[in-house]
Amino acid sequence: MVELAARLAGIVGERRVMLRAGELRTYESDGLPGYRSTPSLAVFPGTRDETIAVVKALAASHTSFVARGAGTGLSGGALADNVVLLGLHRLKRIVAIDGDNARAVVEPGVVNALLTAAASAYGLHYAPDPSSQSACTIGGNVAENAGGPHCLKYGVTLNHVIALTVLLPDGEVVTLGNPDGESEGYDLLGAFVGSEGCFGVVLDATIRLERNPQAVRTLLADFASVDGAAHAVSDIIAAGIVAAAMEMMDNAAIQVVEASIYAAGYPVDAAAILLIELDGAAAGLDDDVARVAQFCKAAGARAVRVAADPADRARLWQGRKKAFGAMGRVSPHLVVQDAVVPRTRLPQVLADIHHIGVRHGVNVCNVFHAGDGNLHPNIGYDANDADEAARVHAAMGEIMQVCIDAGGTITGEHGVGLDKLPYMDSLFTPDTLGAMCALRSVFDPERRANPGKVVPVHRCREWLAAPAARAGHPR
Amino acid sequence: MTPGVSADVAALADRVRSAHANGAPLRVTGAGTWLDGGQPCVAADHLELAALTGIVAYEPGDLTLTVLAATPLSAIQALTASEGQWLTMDPHGSPDGTIGATVSTASSGPLASAYGTPRDHVLGCEFVTGTGDVVRGGGRVVKNVAGFDLVRLVTGAWGTLGAITEITVRLRAKPEQDVSLAVATLSGAVADVTNGVREWSHRSAFRPLAMELLSPSLARRLTGHSEELLLVRIGGNSTHARAAVDAVSSLGTARDIGHGVWSQLAQAEPKGALVFRVSALPSRIGSLFSTASALAEELGGYAHATVTRGIVRCVVPPPSEPQAVDYLCGQLSALSRDVTVAGERMSAPLWAAVRRMRSTDALSLRVRSTFDPGRILNPGILGDA
Numbered sequence: 001m002v003e004l005a006a007r008l009a010g011i012v013g014e015r016r017v018m019l020r021a022g023e024l025r026t027y028e029s030d031g032l033p034g035y036r037s038t039p040s041l042a043v044f045p046g047t048r049d050e051t052i053a054v055v056k057a058l059a060a061s062h063t064s065f066v067a068r069g070a071g072t073g074l075s076g077g078a079l080a081d082n083v084v085l086l087g088l089h090r091l092k093r094i095v096a097i098d099g100d101n102a103r104a105v106v107e108p109g110v111v112n113a114l115l116t117a118a119a120s121a122y123g124l125h126y127a128p129d130p131s132s133q134s135a136c137t138i139g140g141n142v143a144e145n146a147g148g149p150h151c152l153k154y155g156v157t158l159n160h161v162i163a164l165t166v167l168l169p170d171g172e173v174v175t176l177g178n179p180d181g182e183s184e185g186y187d188l189l190g191a192f193v194g195s196e197g198c199f200g201v202v203l204d205a206t207i208r209l210e211r212n213p214q215a216v217r218t219l220l221a222d223f224a225s226v227d228g229a230a231h232a233v234s235d236i237i238a239a240g241i242v243a244a245a246m247e248m249m250d251n252a253a254i255q256v257v258e259a260s261i262y263a264a265g266y267p268v269d270a271a272a273i274l275l276i277e278l279d280g281a282a283a284g285l286d287d288d289v290a291r292v293a294q295f296c297k298a299a300g301a302r303a304v305r306v307a308a309d310p311a312d313r314a315r316l317w318q319g320r321k322k323a324f325g326a327m328g329r330v331s332p333h334l335v336v337q338d339a340v341v342p343r344t345r346l347p348q349v350l351a352d353i354h355h356i357g358v359r360h361g362v363n364v365c366n367v368f369h370a371g372d373g374n375l376h377p378n379i380g381y382d383a384n385d386a387d388e389a390a391r392v393h394a395a396m397g398e399i400m401q402v403c404i405d406a407g408g409t410i411t412g413e414h415g416v417g418l419d420k421l422p423y424m425d426s427l428f429t430p431d432t433l434g435a436m437c438a439l440r441s442v443f444d445p446e447r448r449a450n451p452g453k454v455v456p457v458h459r460c461r462e463w464l465a466a467p468a469a470r471a472g473h474p475r
Numbered sequence: 476m477t478p479g480v481s482a483d484v485a486a487l488a489d490r491v492r493s494a495h496a497n498g499a500p501l502r503v504t505g506a507g508t509w510l511d512g513g514q515p516c517v518a519a520d521h522l523e524l525a526a527l528t529g530i531v532a533y534e535p536g537d538l539t540l541t542v543l544a545a546t547p548l549s550a551i552q553a554l555t556a557s558e559g560q561w562l563t564m565d566p567h568g569s570p571d572g573t574i575g576a577t578v579s580t581a582s583s584g585p586l587a588s589a590y591g592t593p594r595d596h597v598l599g600c601e602f603v604t605g606t607g608d609v610v611r612g613g614g615r616v617v618k619n620v621a622g623f624d625l626v627r628l629v630t631g632a633w634g635t636l637g638a639i640t641e642i643t644v645r646l647r648a649k650p651e652q653d654v655s656l657a658v659a660t661l662s663g664a665v666a667d668v669t670n671g672v673r674e675w676s677h678r679s680a681f682r683p684l685a686m687e688l689l690s691p692s693l694a695r696r697l698t699g700h701s702e703e704l705l706l707v708r709i710g711g712n713s714t715h716a717r718a719a720v721d722a723v724s725s726l727g728t729a730r731d732i733g734h735g736v737w738s739q740l741a742q743a744e745p746k747g748a749l750v751f752r753v754s755a756l757p758s759r760i761g762s763l764f765s766t767a768s769a770l771a772e773e774l775g776g777y778a779h780a781t782v783t784r785g786i787v788r789c790v791v792p793p794p795s796e797p798q799a800v801d802y803l804c805g806q807l808s809a810l811s812r813d814v815t816v817a818g819e820r821m822s823a824p825l826w827a828a829v830r831r832m833r834s835t836d837a838l839s840l841r842v843r844s845t846f847d848p849g850r851i852l853n854p855g856i857l858g859d860a
Contacts, residue, residue, distance in 0.1 A: 100677075100758045145620045156618065158627075159595060174838060181754035181815030182786060185857065186636070186839045187581075190594060190627025194620050214680035234536050240559070240648035281680035284715025291712075340616040344536035372618045373537075412618035420621070427621055429479070431608040435846070436623040442841045455622060 001040055004061060004084075008043045011053045016090075018042040027085050030073045031132065033333055034383055035418055039066070039080035044087040048107070048203050051091065055201060056171035058084060064448040065169075067197045069109060069137035072130075073144060074336050075417025077196050077453055086201065088139050094118050095204060102209045103162060103179075108139025108202040115207070124209035127154035130413070131321045139202045145194030147413030149245035149320070150277070152371040154210055156413065158193045163206040166192060166199070169444040179206045191439060196415050197450040199443035213279035216244075217289045218307040218316055221274040221296040222267045226250055226354075226366075228300030229272040230346040233370045235295045236276070237343065241288050246371030247275040247320050250350075253365040256380075257319045260326035264319025270302070274370065275320055323367040324378070331380030335396055338420075339403035340412035343373040352402045353377050360395040362388075374412035375403065401426070416454045424456050480609045483527060484601065484640045490522060491638070492607030495849045503634035503853055505545040505573040514633075515823055516856040522638055524575060531641060532615070535560060539598060539615055541643040544575030560646045563590035567741050567750075567788075567819075575639050581631030582819075584741060585685035585708070588783050594630050596644045602629050602637030605847025615643050628842070634853045636846040650710030653684075656723055657698055657732040658705040665768060666761035668703055672782050673760055675726055681719040684708040686782050687740065690768040693777035693790075697739050698732065706736060740779070744790045748776065749803075750819035751829070753810055757785035763814060770806055774799075793822060804828040830858040 009017045019041050028036045045051040058065050066080040068087050091107035099122035112133040116125040129148035147156045163177035177189035192199050223229040233246055254266045266273050278288050293304040307313035327334050341349050357364035368376040377399055381392045400423050410423045436455045494501050500518035527543035535558040549570040551562050565584035566577045583592040599613030612625030629636050685708040694704035709719045723729050753767050760782055767787040768778035776791030794800045807816050811832040818829045
């Protein structure tokens with residue numbers, strides 16, 4: 001490892017290679033602190049050429065590595081367990097913004113919110129808005145196919161990537177997608193986005209920007225029951241109203257936010273609130289606002305109010321976006337799930353989740369993308385309390401099973417990483433997992449990029465059928 | 476039998492497994508309406524999917540639909556319309572074409588301006604790989620990042636990575652108002668007219684569901700108008716729609732033309748016509764449409780531009796003389812120097828000319844040999860891949 005460190009220092013400079021345990025501890029977890037592991041070495045290239053040289057050096061020594069942006073992920077996906085950590089946050093140039101074609105070319109370390117800040121001069125913004133957007137990077141967003149509240153109307157990361165320049169784990173540089181016209185042939189771009197760092201490293205991304213809407217309205221609806229809020233969501237969507245965002249928070253989440261510095265003025269006695277945003281042309285927008293308010297009231301809302309001005313709107317959103325941060329104040333550790341269920345199953349699934357929490361004596365908060373059926377049940381706890389940790393773990397397992405049984409999936413935007421790995425085989429057949437393993441091998445035949453993540457290799461049919469393949473496989 | 480796999484699909488998988496063992500190529504066939512696409516696919520036997528029709532699951536409140544792959548688009552539209560919903564995929568061709576073919580070819584139409592292509596609609600699918608494995612990618616929910624994206628991979632792969640047997644798609648609620656306009660009296664050079672439409676779409680607060688600019692002979696065929704004509708489709712509530720119609724009227728004389736024009740456009744091409752698309756950075760649409768529509772009209776055909784996507788679709792009668800074929804091949808090659816040329820329905824020499832413009836990359840070849848190592852599914856249909 002010392003020898004490799006010297007070789008990498010020759011590329012990026014000594015200051016940009018970390019080998020000491022104390023330094024490496026900074027990188028022992030991501031946004032999900034329940035998982036910890038330490039890289040063997042960390043390297044931080046500052047340019048595209050340095051990144052290519054580093055990855056080629058790793059390839060030459062058949063060394064595994066994990067690419068990492070800001071480390072804000074919520075699935076343990078950016079953890080390097082005794083392998084090399086390749087930090088990309090120094091590659092933070094916005095290479096170009098083409099206002100006429102509403103697109104930008106960015107390096108992987110560009111922070112999500114800074115892209116929108118730069119695009120605002122052109123009347124444009126980057127639509128996917130994960131809660132971590134003030135810190136997370138575009139490279140990480142591409143790796144996870146990140147979402148966010150406004151993906152309800154505008155689509156997820158995948159719908160905003162036009163082309164990628166990708167560094168394959170063997171050091172080859174390829175272009176995926178076509179920046180200058182229709183994309184022909186296999187959709188390798190579509191396969192790459194969301195591959196969680198297992199297919200290669202993004203060197204630059206050609207990003208689709210959205211034009212800023214002419215008008216925006218943000219509504220806060222206060223419900224006496226979770227069920228009523230869930231039904232309002234379904235009714236609004238069924239009426240053909242395309243909201244930009246429809247977020248729900250239950251009482252437990254409201255209490256935590258209102259007790260924090262992010263207090264947004266949510267009604268603390270509400271069983272649930274909906275935060276609904278409508279945007280687009282000003283003409284007709286208030287008609288939709290009136291209809292949304294009607295649907296909420298018909299479903300049992302006690303009150304509906306529209307944000308009075310941009311400051312009011314920002315405050316309403318801050319409570320939602322900083323909810324996970326607010327939970328950090330209450331307990332030292334937090335588990336966040338990311339299941340998606342069919343929208344019509346939301347009322348039943350939320351009731352089941354509540355009962356599971358009660359049965360295990362844990363406090364489940366729900367703050368989530370109701371319009372997409374994308375749940376984020378989260379539980380604050382103390383990982384050093386073995387009994388509490390075991391109850392949290394058991395409750396989360398049951399919650400996931402309820403979501404799967406409802407016809408849902410285990411992750412809508414956070415990725416599988418390490419955290420959802422145990423659930424993959426309840427969702428996919430051995431043949432399907434085998435196909436995923438095979439696709440990974442197309443991009444990374446040695447499976448050195450982010451080893452041990454996403455697909456539980458030992459559940460694939462090829463693994464089950466060929467014991468010889470297991471010899472020497474990193475678990 | 477594998478749990479969750481129907482007897483029909485298990486039989487197809489057996490068929491593919493034995494074809495793989497015998498090295499016997501198969502042509503994947505649904506309704507058969509795409510078979511005159513003319514791609515140089517070499518296979519003596521067909522893998523018939525036509526029996527795979529029907530609705531597997533439809534929950535209107537979820538706005539998702541799961542169907543067997545050979546279900547006709549028209550059947551899906553009839554079913555969803557009864558709930559005030561629609562599948563916003565409108566590929567060119569007969570409405571009796573199947574959803575399997577639409578997804579396999581990633582074919583799209585005017586509504587892609589607002590709703591995207593099949594790649595943006597498909598939430599999950601089941602397919603039989605070239606080794607007879609039955610794979611189920613994605614799911615039935617609208618947001619899903621569990622595992623690697625096999626759904627995107629097979630969408631638009633023309634059946635070469637697997638025969639798609641079942642598809643789950645995202646539906647949309649129909650807008651309260653849905654207005655189709657024809658905008659005439661656009662005057663000036665074609666490039667200027669086109670750029671004017673594009674600039675309007677940038678300036679405007681409205682986002683039409685579709686905007687297609689028709690070349691003169693297509694406009695004549697559909698409406699009797701004999702100059703470039705713009706078709707615009709607007710959705711939204713009535714206040715929104717009224718204001719949008721007013722805004723569109725700043726481009727020329729707008730009249731309500733009814734939705735029939737879209738199905739006329741979808742089925743405008745004469746039998747045996749050659750169809751290809753050219754595309755570039757959207758800001759170049761003016762010169763692109765000017766050049767491509769002039770070529771199409773010169774050859775006795777027509778063209779239409781999806782203005783906001785930077786795509787021009789050209790339809791020309793099949794050249795009968797060898798020199799005419801050579802001429803068209805030469806024109807396409809010249810175009811391909813700085814725009815992307817894609818074939819839709821062409822003759823063998825033209826496919827060969829288009830294939831020469833772009834060699835298949837090594838990753839794509841590796842994907843093919845991973846999912847279909849014997850190259851038995853639709854061999855040749857994507858050139859080298």
